[in-house]
Amino acid sequence: MAEDKYCFGEYELDTARQQLRRAGRPVHVEPRALGLLCHLVEHRERVVPKGELLDEVWGDRFVSEAALTTALRTARLAVGDTGSRQQVIRTVHRRGCQFVAPVTTAGDSRPADTGEEARGEVAASHTPTGADRQTIRFCRAGDGTRIAYASVGSGPPLLKAANWLSHLDLEWTTPIWSHWLNGLARNRRLIRYDERGCGLSDQTVARSTFEDWVHDLETVVDAAGLDRFPLLGVSQGGAVAVAYAARHPERVSRLILAGAYARGRQVRAQNEVESAEAALDLDVARVGWAHQDPRFLRVFASQFLPEGTPADWDEFTDFQRRTTSPPNGVRFLEEFARIDVSETAHRVSCPTLILHSRDDERVPVSQANELAALIPDSRLILLKSRNHLLTAFEPAWDEFLEHIEAFLSE
Structure with a gap:
C-alpha cells in the first residue's frame, strides 16, 4: 500500500x-x-x-x-x-x-530504503552518515609534513591511496565521491588519506614529488597499524599504489587499480607531435589553474566526467577549489605528467585487478592495457563508460563494486 x-x-x-x-x-x-x-x-x-x-x-x-x-x-x-x-x-x-x-x-x-540503500549503497547526493562515523587522525612523514588519514566502517581493511584531489571531510558531501566512500566501506574498514598539499593534510609543503607520495603512503600504513591488506589506487594514485606494492610485497595482499596509468603524458609521448601536445596541455593547465579561469576549469572537469552535466562539472570545480590552492594544483599536474612506474610494475607480485572505463577521456584505455601487460598476476576488466570517475547513476558503477567485492572475496 x-x-x-x-x-x-x-x-x-x-x-x-x-x-x-x-x-x-x-x-x-x-x-x-x-x-x-x-x-x-x-x-x-x-x-x-x-x-x-x-x-x-x-x-x-x-x-x-x-x-x-x-x-x-x-x-x-x-x-x-x-x-x-x-x-x-x-x-x-x-x-x-x-x-x-x-x-x-x-x-x-x-x-x-531506496534501491541503492537496499544494496548497501547511498546515492551520490544523499546527506551521508559516514562523515559522522569516520575517525580522522594525523601522522607525520619523515620530513615533518602532517598527513591526515581517516577510517570508516568495520570488517577487513581496504586502504585507498590518495589521488587528485581529496578532502577527508568534504568528500562525504559531494556527489563526485560520496558514493565511492559508501560503496567501498560496505562490509569493510576503509582507510584513506589526504596527500600532502591538499585536504586536511599540510597545504604548505617544501616539496611534493612522486617519491614523497609513496613515502606518505608508507607513513599512513604504519600509523594505521596495518599489517597485510588490499590496496586500491585510483588515477595517479594507482601509480603510487604500484610503487608501494613493488617495494612492500609482504604488506599488500591484493592490488586494485582504477583508471590508473604507468606513465604520465609527457613520459608516454612517442613522437614530437605527442610531446608538443603534452607540453601544450600542461601549459594551458598552468594558466587555467593559476588564474582559476572558469572556462578552463569547466573543460578540465568535463575530462573527468564527460557524461556529466554542467552542474556536475561545476560541482567538481567547486570541490577542487575547496581542496587545494592554485599553486599546489599546478605542482600536482606537473608531477603527474612525469610519473613513470613502467620499470617497477613487473615487480608487483600480488594478484592485481585493473578496472578501467573503455572510453576514458582523461586516461586512455591503452594505459590500462600497459599495466595489465606489465604486472604478472593481473586481470583487466573494461567497463562501459566514458567517465574517468564513475558516477553513482551509471551501470558501470554497480559492476565496478561487484568486481571489487568478488576479487577481495577470493
Whole structure:
C-alpha cells in the first residue's frame, strides 16, 4: 500500500492532498512543480525518465523540455535545493531525475530504503552518515609534513591511496565521491588519506614529488597499524599504489587499480607531435589553474566526467577549489605528467585487478592495457563508460563494486 506522507529534512509532503509543509507551515508550490515532486518521491527507488515525468505531470498536453526544466527548478527551490547542489533531486544525464534525499514515511522513524540503500549503497547526493562515523587522525612523514588519514566502517581493511584531489571531510558531501566512500566501506574498514598539499593534510609543503607520495603512503600504513591488506589506487594514485606494492610485497595482499596509468603524458609521448601536445596541455593547465579561469576549469572537469552535466562539472570545480590552492594544483599536474612506474610494475607480485572505463577521456584505455601487460598476476576488466570517475547513476558503477567485492572475496 502506497504511503501518502513523506518526510525529508524539515519538509513533509502529503501526496494525497498535494501539500508541502516546512517545519509545519505550508509551502506554496506551483501545481506542475508539486506534481513533479510527488511523482519523484513516490518513485524514488529509481531514475524517472523525462518522458514519464512529462506524461505524468502534463498528460496529453504537448510541452517542451523547457517546461520540465522550469518545473524542476521550481520544485528544487521549494525544498531548498538547487541545480548545483542536487541534494534532494538529482538530474541524471540522458536518463532523467531521481529523488535522492533520505525519506521517512508516515508511521516510520527510519529512512525509507531506496534501491541503492537496499544494496548497501547511498546515492551520490544523499546527506551521508559516514562523515559522522569516520575517525580522522594525523601522522607525520619523515620530513615533518602532517598527513591526515581517516577510517570508516568495520570488517577487513581496504586502504585507498590518495589521488587528485581529496578532502577527508568534504568528500562525504559531494556527489563526485560520496558514493565511492559508501560503496567501498560496505562490509569493510576503509582507510584513506589526504596527500600532502591538499585536504586536511599540510597545504604548505617544501616539496611534493612522486617519491614523497609513496613515502606518505608508507607513513599512513604504519600509523594505521596495518599489517597485510588490499590496496586500491585510483588515477595517479594507482601509480603510487604500484610503487608501494613493488617495494612492500609482504604488506599488500591484493592490488586494485582504477583508471590508473604507468606513465604520465609527457613520459608516454612517442613522437614530437605527442610531446608538443603534452607540453601544450600542461601549459594551458598552468594558466587555467593559476588564474582559476572558469572556462578552463569547466573543460578540465568535463575530462573527468564527460557524461556529466554542467552542474556536475561545476560541482567538481567547486570541490577542487575547496581542496587545494592554485599553486599546489599546478605542482600536482606537473608531477603527474612525469610519473613513470613502467620499470617497477613487473615487480608487483600480488594478484592485481585493473578496472578501467573503455572510453576514458582523461586516461586512455591503452594505459590500462600497459599495466595489465606489465604486472604478472593481473586481470583487466573494461567497463562501459566514458567517465574517468564513475558516477553513482551509471551501470558501470554497480559492476565496478561487484568486481571489487568478488576479487577481495577470493
